[in-house]
Amino acid sequence: MIYWLDLFGTCVFAMSGALAAWDKKMYHDIFGVSFTAFVTSIGGGTMRDLILGVRPVWVGDGNYIIAIGTGVLITILFRARLLRFRRSIFFFDTVGIGFYTVIGLQKALLYGVHPWAAVILGMISAIFGGVIRDMMVNEIPLIFSRQIYATACLAGAALYIGLRHLGVDGDWNMIASILLVIGIRLTALKKGWSLPYLQKH
Amino acid sequence: MIYWLDLFGTCVFAMSGALAAWDKKMYHDIFGVSFTAFVTSIGGGTMRDLILGVRPVWVGDGNYIIAIGTGVLITILFRARLLRFRRSIFFFDTVGIGFYTVIGLQKALLYGVHPWAAVILGMISAIFGGVIRDMMVNEIPLIFSRQIYATACLAGAALYIGLRHLGVDGDWNMIASILLVIGIRLTALKKGWSLPYLQKH
Amino acid sequence: MIYWLDLFGTCVFAMSGALAAWDKKMYHDIFGVSFTAFVTSIGGGTMRDLILGVRPVWVGDGNYIIAIGTGVLITILFRARLLRFRRSIFFFDTVGIGFYTVIGLQKALLYGVHPWAAVILGMISAIFGGVIRDMMVNEIPLIFSRQIYATACLAGAALYIGLRHLGVDGDWNMIASILLVIGIRLTALKKGWSLPYLQKH
Numbered sequence: 001m002i003y004w005l006d007l008f009g010t011c012v013f014a015m016s017g018a019l020a021a022w023d024k025k026m027y028h029d030i031f032g033v034s035f036t037a038f039v040t041s042i043g044g045g046t047m048r049d050l051i052l053g054v055r056p057v058w059v060g061d062g063n064y065i066i067a068i069g070t071g072v073l074i075t076i077l078f079r080a081r082l083l084r085f086r087r088s089i090f091f092f093d094t095v096g097i098g099f100y101t102v103i104g105l106q107k108a109l110l111y112g113v114h115p116w117a118a119v120i121l122g123m124i125s126a127i128f129g130g131v132i133r134d135m136m137v138n139e140i141p142l143i144f145s146r147q148i149y150a151t152a153c154l155a156g157a158a159l160y161i162g163l164r165h166l167g168v169d170g171d172w173n174m175i176a177s178i179l180l181v182i183g184i185r186l187t188a189l190k191k192g193w194s195l196p197y198l199q200k201h
Numbered sequence: 202m203i204y205w206l207d208l209f210g211t212c213v214f215a216m217s218g219a220l221a222a223w224d225k226k227m228y229h230d231i232f233g234v235s236f237t238a239f240v241t242s243i244g245g246g247t248m249r250d251l252i253l254g255v256r257p258v259w260v261g262d263g264n265y266i267i268a269i270g271t272g273v274l275i276t277i278l279f280r281a282r283l284l285r286f287r288r289s290i291f292f293f294d295t296v297g298i299g300f301y302t303v304i305g306l307q308k309a310l311l312y313g314v315h316p317w318a319a320v321i322l323g324m325i326s327a328i329f330g331g332v333i334r335d336m337m338v339n340e341i342p343l344i345f346s347r348q349i350y351a352t353a354c355l356a357g358a359a360l361y362i363g364l365r366h367l368g369v370d371g372d373w374n375m376i377a378s379i380l381l382v383i384g385i386r387l388t389a390l391k392k393g394w395s396l397p398y399l400q401k402h
Numbered sequence: 403m404i405y406w407l408d409l410f411g412t413c414v415f416a417m418s419g420a421l422a423a424w425d426k427k428m429y430h431d432i433f434g435v436s437f438t439a440f441v442t443s444i445g446g447g448t449m450r451d452l453i454l455g456v457r458p459v460w461v462g463d464g465n466y467i468i469a470i471g472t473g474v475l476i477t478i479l480f481r482a483r484l485l486r487f488r489r490s491i492f493f494f495d496t497v498g499i500g501f502y503t504v505i506g507l508q509k510a511l512l513y514g515v516h517p518w519a520a521v522i523l524g525m526i527s528a529i530f531g532g533v534i535r536d537m538m539v540n541e542i543p544l545i546f547s548r549q550i551y552a553t554a555c556l557a558g559a560a561l562y563i564g565l566r567h568l569g570v571d572g573d574w575n576m577i578a579s580i581l582l583v584i585g586i587r588l589t590a591l592k593k594g595w596s597l598p599y600l601q602k603h
Contacts, residue, residue, distance in 0.1 A: 029396035031352050038321075046252065051448065053457050055254050059318045117461045120440075151433050195431035230597035232553050239522075247453065256455050260519045 002103070007067045009099060010058075012092045013041035014071030015082070017133050019089075022079065024137045030076075036136055037072045043129030048104050048121050052111045098181030100126040101153040102174050105160055115161045122157040123150055148188035151195060156181035203304070208268045210300060211259075213293045214242035215272030216283070218334050220290075223280065231277075237337055238273045244330030249305050249322050253312045299382030301327040302354040303375050306361055316362045323358040324351055349389035352396060357382035404505070409469045411501060412460075414494045415443035416473030417484070419535050421491075424481065432478075438538055439474045445531030450506050450523050454513045500583035502528040503555040504576050507562055517563045524559040525552055550590035553597060558583035 017040025021033045042064070046056040058064035075082065082089065104125025108118035127150050160177040168176075187193070218241025222234045243265070247257040259265035276283065283290065305326025309319035328351050361378040369377075388394070419442025423435045444460050451458040460466035477484065484491065506527025510520035529552050562579040570578075589595070 031396055035351070050251055050452055051458060051461060053254070053455070056252060059252060059314050059322075062315045062317045065315075065317045065321070113461050114464045114467075116464045116467045120467070121461075150437070195433050232597055236552070251452055254455070257453060260453060260515050260523075263516045263518045266516075266518045266522070 005099060006103065007063055009096045010041045010064055010067040011071040011074075012089075012096055013129055014038070014068040015075050016040060016089065016093060016130070018072050018075035019079070019082065020133050020137050022075070033075070034068075034072050036133060037075070038068055039136065040129045040133040041068050041071070043132045044100060044125045044127060045104070045129075047128045048108065048125045051121065051124075052108060052113070054107075054111065094182050094185045095178075097126040097149075097153055097185070098156060098178040101156050101181055102160055102177050105157050106170075106174075109164075115165075119154065119157040119161055122160075123153040126150075126153045148184060148193055148195065152181045152184040152188070155184055206300060207258075207304065208264055210297045211242045211265055211268040212272040212275075213290075213297055214330055215239070215269040216276050217241060217290065217294060218330070219273050219276035220280070220283065221334050222337070223276070234276070235270075235273050237334060238276070239269055240337065241330045241334040242269050242272070244333045245301060245326045245328060246305070246330075248329045249309065249326045252322060252325075253309060253314065255308075255312065295383050295386045296379075298327040298350075298354055298386070299357060299379040302357050302382055303361055303378050306358050307371075307375075310365075316366075320355065320358040320362055323361075324354040327351075327354045349385060349394055349396065353382045353385040353389070356385055407501060408459075408505065409465055411498045412443045412466055412469040413473040413476075414491075414498055415531055416440070416470040417477050418442060418491065418495060419531070420474050420477035421481070421484065422535050423538070424477070435477070436471075436474050438535060439477070440470055441538065442531045442535040443470050443473070445534045446502060446527045446529060447506070447531075449530045450510065450527045453523065453526075454510060454515070456509075456513065496584050496587045497580075499528040499551075499555055499587070500558060500580040503558050503583055504562055504579050507559050508572075508576075511566075517567075521556065521559040521563055524562075525555040528552075528555045550586060550595055550597065554583045554586040554590070557586055 014037040017037040018033045020040070021036035042056065042058050046058075049056040101122045105118050105122030107125075108121040109115070113121065156177045159180050160173055163173045163176065164170075215238040218238040219234045221241070222237035243257065243259050247259075250257040302323045306319050306323030308326075309322040310316070314322065357378045360381050361374055364374045364377065365371075416439040419439040420435045422442070423438035444458065444466070448458040448460075503524045507520050507524030509527075510523040511517070515523065558579045561582050562575055565575045565578065566572075
């Protein structure tokens with residue numbers, strides 16, 4: 001189940017990378033779009049796995065590359081129609097970062113990492129691919145746009161560690177933490193929340 | 202034999218990095234030129250080895266650092282004359298990416314990677330150093346310039362996996378795949394081929 | 403002793419990252435400042451450890467994350483006063499890169515790396531965090547500003563390898579090498595030294 005969700009998330013992240021590249025003139029050809037899609041979808045997990053000293057999952061399992069290829073293909077064939085579904089894509093992305101945060105955190109804990117480092121690695125799993133995507137298309141990374149984005153991941157990861165400390169069972173904990181990420185992200189956007197602004201003086 | 206070719210390739214990539222840095226004002230001093238040369242020549246292999254979980258080869262063998270130093274020295278001493286040989290350098294670079302693609306692919310297969318991931322890792326070995334070089338000197342990476350560059354590496358890597366599947370012997374397979382990379386790259390440049398352009402609408 | 407110095411260095415590098423981010427409008431919120439502080443302080447050691455194939459130290463020891471958090475907190479609370487101490491911060495930074503160079507070099511040698519690669523890894527430990535910091539706030543990395551910065555680290559690392567080859571005891575060697583880094587950096591700044599400029603023609 002989690003395996004299929006992970007493949008689905010890989011495909012959604014690939015679509016978000018392909019769409020971002022397509023909007024930029026310099027990445028207009030098929031290679032540029034595919035390469036950006038690839039880096040966006042595997043970036044976060046690969047960075048987490050390199051720090052953990054584990055081989056990234058896509059290296060040993062061809063299905064991840066199929067999922068990315070599918071995402072690129074869908075984008076190329078149905079781009080105009082996809083743009084009409086921007087809200088759905090935004091929703092998938094929000095669910096995706098919640099899910100990736102918790103999965104990344106769990107994997108980090110599994111490999112004996114300090115809980116605080118696990119929180120950071122969970123957040124990195126969720127946001128790092130998008131950071132590279134934004135840097136490649138020369139935009140200020142979304143995580144620095146004063147929206148509540150990475151902060152929602154951090155909060156979800158912290159909740160998971162807290163509940164785990166209190167002995168809450170894994171599945172319920174996972175669901176609660178993912179829902180917290182989604183809830184914060186959606187509410188923040190609706191209410192226009194942003195992080196405290198640091199005064200120059 | 203392959204060891205010496207690898208050292209020679211390291212030296213050629215270092216020269217290409219040093220020349221690129223020299224053309225930019227901000228990298229004009231000896232350190233900037235050497236650093237760019239170093240990153241250009243070891244970048245692709247190091248990224249591949251980190252993903253494979255292997256220690257990069259230059260870490261344990263001083264000859265690679267000698268090769269890079271030689272490339273930098275040649276560039277500093279004979280820059281004016283080197284520019285007259287731009288066509289030779291282009292030729293070396295083309296042979297180099299063909300060679301690096303197949304070597305990188307073989308190393309990835311040796312470490313038990315999925316064949317499709319091996320194709321991607323072969324391409325990364327060949328192009329990643331140049332991508333960092335272009336990012337450091339603030340140019341749009343060559344791989345996104347709509348020339349057939351990374352695509353030639355991909356095609357060569359795919360041919361190798363295909364022939365290997367058919368049971369073709371390693372050495373002949375290697376030669377055929379390298380020639381395919383070189384052939385596509387040279388023909389594409391001569392005929393002005395480029396990848397299909399994706400329409401905005 | 404070295405452990406506490408390392409934590410102190412982590413805190414100082416975090417402050418330098420937080421200050422740099424704060425000066426840029428786009429990183430003005432708490433997350434942007436903290437994230438830049440984090441990457442600045444752990445970047446160099448993490449890159450070294452990934453290349454060595456070792457798990458980075460902050461992953462297993464929560465004190466490093468406390469040190470970074472303390473650096474961020476000090477910066478947020480006392481920023482105006484900190485700016486009056488720019489000279490002290492510069493001094494800490496100079497001591498810090500000397501210290502990090504030698505610690506990084508020793509760790510690399512411990513893991514059986516070629517001495518020349520160890521020199522490069524020592525330099526990377528000291529400067530890489532600052533390079534990422536400068537790239538994140540969109541400035542030309544300090545190491546390319548024609549100041550003697552990375553070169554001082556290289557010289558200190560080379561001295562350490564040379565003295566070690568001559569059989570000089572570890573502690574004295576360490577002190578001498580750190581002092582060389584500090585001495586070169588301070589003298590170069592005072593006398594306005596820079597590296598030889600490479601002529602275009």
